[in-house]
Amino acid sequence: AQKITQTQPGMFVQEKEAVTLDCTYDTSDQSYGLFWYKQPSSGEMIFLIYQGSYDEQNATEGRYSLNFQKARKSANLVISASQLGDSAMYFCAMRAPASGTYKYIFGTGTRLKVLA
Amino acid sequence: DTEVTQTPKHLVMGMTNKKSLKCEQHMGHRAMYWYKQKAKKPPELMFVYSYEKLSINESVPSRFSPECPNSSLLNLHLHALQPEDSALYLCASSQDEGGYTEAFFGQGTRLTVV
Numbered sequence: 001a002q003k004i005t006q007t008q009p010g011m012f013v014q015e016k017e018a019v020t021l022d023c024t025y026d027t028s029d030q031s032y033g034l035f036w037y038k039q040p041s042s043g044e045m046i047f048l049i050y051q052g053s054y055d056e057q058n059a060t061e062g063r064y065s066l067n068f069q070k071a072r073k074s075a076n077l078v079i080s081a082s083q084l085g086d087s088a089m090y091f092c093a094m095r096a097p098a099s100g101t102y103k104y105i106f107g108t109g110t111r112l113k114v115l116a
Numbered sequence: 117d118t119e120v121t122q123t124p125k126h127l128v129m130g131m132t133n134k135k136s137l138k139c140e141q142h143m144g145h146r147a148m149y150w151y152k153q154k155a156k157k158p159p160e161l162m163f164v165y166s167y168e169k170l171s172i173n174e175s176v177p178s179r180f181s182p183e184c185p186n187s188s189l190l191n192l193h194l195h196a197l198q199p200e201d202s203a204l205y206l207c208a209s210s211q212d213e214g215g216y217t218e219a220f221f222g223q224g225t226r227l228t229v230v
Contacts, residue, residue, distance in 0.1 A: 033218075035219075047218045052216055102147070103149075108157070
């Protein structure tokens with residue numbers, strides 16, 4: 001069975017500081033994709049960043065980077081220089097199509113609040 | 117254009133009503149999804165369409181009926197819903213069902229069943 005675990009229900013960060021949101025995953029598949037999504041109060045799920053299981057380098061997208069530690073099965077999201085607009089719910093997700101599981105499996109989310 | 121458009125944004129319906137949620141994408145994606153999200157919970161998969169055919173039904177009650185008229189459109193027909201069906205309904209699409217690419221989500225329809 002595949003599972004995503006986010007152990008931080010809520011996080012606070014000061015504006016302009018960096019913050020790390022934790023994500024661990026469990027899968028027996030060798031090939032999978034890991035994703036982070038941001039969900040503001042408006043409801044839309046906004047794709048942030050993707051890491052493939054065979055990617056040797058950590059993914060980066062602007063202020064977002066993914067700290068991928070395959071042996072530990074962790075895929076933490078790092079947001080640098082936090083902005084007030086970063087306040088939202090953040091979901092880690094996984095997909096492992098090779099196993100026949102085509103759905104995106106989500107963690108329980110971390111609510112981030114950026115303080116001015 | 118990486119947009120998935122959902123209509124309506126808000127819907128209030130009675131338990132005897134019939135309504136439909138609509139979802140549209142023009143990215144050429146061949147996989148489309150319906151997710152249900154309750155407050156403070158992660159999205160839960162309901163249905164997956166792949167190349168306009170129903171690929172996954174996560175044991176969703178028959179009062180929810182999906183339809184994929186063409187590769188760009190996805191509907192969710194609602195009939196005889198219960199108050200516990202009130203939730204945010206999210207539509208998503210991805211390049212294809214078997215790939216590792218990200219899914220793009222719409223803004224969702226906030227459904228209230230009274």
